[in-house]
Amino acid sequence: MKHEHKNNKFDVGGYVQVKPANSIAKYLESGNKTEGCLFMDQMWDLCGQKFKVLQVVDNFFAESHFGTGSEKSSLYILDGVICDGSVEYFNHPCDCSCYLFWHENWLAEPENGVQDQSGNREGE
Numbered sequence: 075m076k077h078e079h080k081n082n083k084f085d086v087g088g089y090v091q092v093k094p095a096n097s098i099a100k101y102l103e104s105g106n107k108t109e110g111c112l113f114m115d116q117m118w119d120l121c122g123q124k125f126k127v128l129q130v131v132d133n134f135f136a137e138s139h140f141g142t143g144s145e146k147s148s149l150y151i152l153d154g155v156i157c158d159g160s161v162e163y164f165n166h167p168c169d170c171s172c173y174l175f176w177h178e179n180w181l182a183e184p185e186n187g188v189q190d191q192s193g194n195r196e197g198e
Contacts, residue, residue: 157174
């Protein structure tokens with residue numbers, strides 16, 4: 075389903091680069107969150123890597139609240155970036171394989187071309 079997204083920094087199908095860890099850390103509030111969006115421990119390993127934007131997230135179903143959520147700032151889903159199931163406060167790994175939400179403040183235009191982690195270049 076396609077939606078019109080307003081004021082997005084990045085477009086679906088375009089490429090982004092995850093900012094360096096020290097840059098992301100400046101945006102994190104208590105609980106490793108930026109405007110309520112959690113930066114999970116597994117996401118640190120992706121700093122500096124480039125990915126294609128799969129989806130812009132304006133609204134989502136929040137299971138923890140049994141309702142929908144909506145964001146002030148754009149959140150993004152990156153192609154091929156799926157949660158590995160490791161969550162520090164769970165006793166066992168999660169098996170859902172969810173896409174991770176990326177706050178726009180954690181992403182930048184790619185440096186030195188647009189090749190992503192799979193070796194693909196934009197337009198291929």
